[in-house]
Amino acid sequence: MKKNKLKTTYVCNECGATFPTWVGRCSVCGSYNSVVEEILQEKSTFKTYSTKEISPKPITDLKVSINTEREKTGFKSLDNALGGGLVSGQVVLVSGEPGIGKSTLLLQVASNFAKKSKVLYISAEESAYQVYLRAERLDSLNENLYVLADTNFENILSAVENLNPKLIVLDSIQTVYSQSLESPAGSVSQVKYVSGKITEISKEKGIISLIVGQITKEGSIAGPKVLEHLVDTVAQFEGERGYAYRILKILKNRFGSSGEIAVFNMTDKGMEEVLDPSAFFISEKPDNQPGSVIFPFTEGAKPILVEVQALVSKTFYPVPQRRSQGIDINKISIITAIMENQLKINLKDKDIFVNVVGGMRVDEPAVDLAVALAILSSYKNVPIPSDTAVFGEIGLTGEVRSVHFEDIRIKECKNKGIKRIIAPTKHKDSTLEIKDIRKLNQIFSLINQ
Structure with missing residues (x-):
C-alpha cells in the first residue's frame, strides 16, 4: 500500500x-x-486550550500589583547594563560566536543566583558531567544549582513544573525540539514554538529565563527575527579571539536603555568584570606617537575611552590600500575623500590603515573626527598629545557636526585625566582646554601647533 x-x-x-x-x-x-x-x-496535531476569564486592571494599579524588584546577577557592570538587574518574568536572549564565553558567563550568573534560590541549568549541547567540570573549575558548585542535560522540550517543561526555579538557563535554543512538531531542532517552527512557550511560562510564573542563541556567519542571531521580538532583552556577546576581553552589548531592553555595555576579562577562573573599561583600553597607549588619538566611545549612558590608530605609508600598488579593523571600511574611504577635497592633501598614492585598539567595534558617526585627525597626524608625522580626546561627525562638505551625549563624553574624559578636548561643542569648563571645531580644515592648525 x-x-x-x-x-x-x-x-x-x-x-x-x-x-x-x-x-x-x-x-x-x-x-x-x-x-x-x-x-x-x-492542524490536528495542535492542542486546543480552554480560555480563562481575565479582568483588565487600571494602569494606576499595576505598580502595587506587580513585583518589579531587581535581582542581582553578581556582576555590578552587568546589572548596570541591564538597567539595575533582572526583573521577575524577564526573558533574555544572549547571542555570540561559539567559544566566546556565553556558557561560562551564564553558569557564573546561575551560581550567584543559586546562593539564595533554586536555579535550573538546561544543557542541550553538553552532558551533565561536562557542566559539572566547568562549574568545578569556576568554583560555581552549589546545591541549589540543578542541571538537566536534555533536548526534549516536554521533559524540560516537566522539570520546570516540578522544581519551580527562580532562574532558568537554556543552552541553547537551537538544539531543543518539541515532540508536538515534526520539524527538526533548530528549524524556524521549532525555535518559534520553544521560545514562545518559554516566554509564556516565564511571564506566568515570574521565572527569569536566560536563553543562549547561536549566530550565523554574518554575525546575526540564527533563527527567525520573531525570536528577537518575543524576548524582553537581547544581549550580544562580542570579542576578538586574540584578546582576553569580552564585551556584552545590550541591543534591546524592555526594562532599561539599550546600547549599554559590560566589559569582562576571560581568565581560567571564568569571567572577571572590568569596572573601569576606559583605563583598561588606553592603559598601553604610546606617548608622543603620530597617528594615535583617544576617542570617547558611547552607545549608552557610560562612555568608554578607546584608542584610534592610523598608519599612512607610500603605496607600491597601482590602487592604494584602505584597511580597517573595528571601523567600517566604507567610512574610511569617505573620510579620506573628504580630507583630500577639504585639506588639499594627496592621499591617492598612500596606503591607509586604521585600527581601534583592543578589538572594540565602533559604529557611531562621532568617531569621524578622531579618524581624520589620526590619519592627518600620521601623514604629517606629528603626534597628538596623549591628554587629548577627539570626537565629532564629519559631513561631505567638510563641516564638523555635534553628536549626542557630548556632556557625558567630556565628563568621562575629565575623570580620566584628559586636559584637552577637540570637538564641535559649546561646552564650558575652566579645567579643560576645549577646541570648538566646526570645519575640517581647522584641524590643520592643531597639527601645526
Missing part, C-alpha cells in the same frame, strides 16, 4: 516567509540561501 507523502513547505530562516518551492533568494527580506525545507504541520 502506498504511504502518504509528508507535505512540506519552504521557510526563510531570516524573516519566516513561506514559499511553495525552494528559492535561492528570499523575495521578502532579500537574504540569500536562507530558505529551507520544513515539514508542514498538520
Whole structure:
C-alpha cells in the first residue's frame, strides 16, 4: 500500500516567509540561501486550550500589583547594563560566536543566583558531567544549582513544573525540539514554538529565563527575527579571539536603555568584570606617537575611552590600500575623500590603515573626527598629545557636526585625566582646554601647533 507523502513547505530562516518551492533568494527580506525545507504541520496535531476569564486592571494599579524588584546577577557592570538587574518574568536572549564565553558567563550568573534560590541549568549541547567540570573549575558548585542535560522540550517543561526555579538557563535554543512538531531542532517552527512557550511560562510564573542563541556567519542571531521580538532583552556577546576581553552589548531592553555595555576579562577562573573599561583600553597607549588619538566611545549612558590608530605609508600598488579593523571600511574611504577635497592633501598614492585598539567595534558617526585627525597626524608625522580626546561627525562638505551625549563624553574624559578636548561643542569648563571645531580644515592648525 502506498504511504502518504509528508507535505512540506519552504521557510526563510531570516524573516519566516513561506514559499511553495525552494528559492535561492528570499523575495521578502532579500537574504540569500536562507530558505529551507520544513515539514508542514498538520492542524490536528495542535492542542486546543480552554480560555480563562481575565479582568483588565487600571494602569494606576499595576505598580502595587506587580513585583518589579531587581535581582542581582553578581556582576555590578552587568546589572548596570541591564538597567539595575533582572526583573521577575524577564526573558533574555544572549547571542555570540561559539567559544566566546556565553556558557561560562551564564553558569557564573546561575551560581550567584543559586546562593539564595533554586536555579535550573538546561544543557542541550553538553552532558551533565561536562557542566559539572566547568562549574568545578569556576568554583560555581552549589546545591541549589540543578542541571538537566536534555533536548526534549516536554521533559524540560516537566522539570520546570516540578522544581519551580527562580532562574532558568537554556543552552541553547537551537538544539531543543518539541515532540508536538515534526520539524527538526533548530528549524524556524521549532525555535518559534520553544521560545514562545518559554516566554509564556516565564511571564506566568515570574521565572527569569536566560536563553543562549547561536549566530550565523554574518554575525546575526540564527533563527527567525520573531525570536528577537518575543524576548524582553537581547544581549550580544562580542570579542576578538586574540584578546582576553569580552564585551556584552545590550541591543534591546524592555526594562532599561539599550546600547549599554559590560566589559569582562576571560581568565581560567571564568569571567572577571572590568569596572573601569576606559583605563583598561588606553592603559598601553604610546606617548608622543603620530597617528594615535583617544576617542570617547558611547552607545549608552557610560562612555568608554578607546584608542584610534592610523598608519599612512607610500603605496607600491597601482590602487592604494584602505584597511580597517573595528571601523567600517566604507567610512574610511569617505573620510579620506573628504580630507583630500577639504585639506588639499594627496592621499591617492598612500596606503591607509586604521585600527581601534583592543578589538572594540565602533559604529557611531562621532568617531569621524578622531579618524581624520589620526590619519592627518600620521601623514604629517606629528603626534597628538596623549591628554587629548577627539570626537565629532564629519559631513561631505567638510563641516564638523555635534553628536549626542557630548556632556557625558567630556565628563568621562575629565575623570580620566584628559586636559584637552577637540570637538564641535559649546561646552564650558575652566579645567579643560576645549577646541570648538566646526570645519575640517581647522584641524590643520592643531597639527601645526
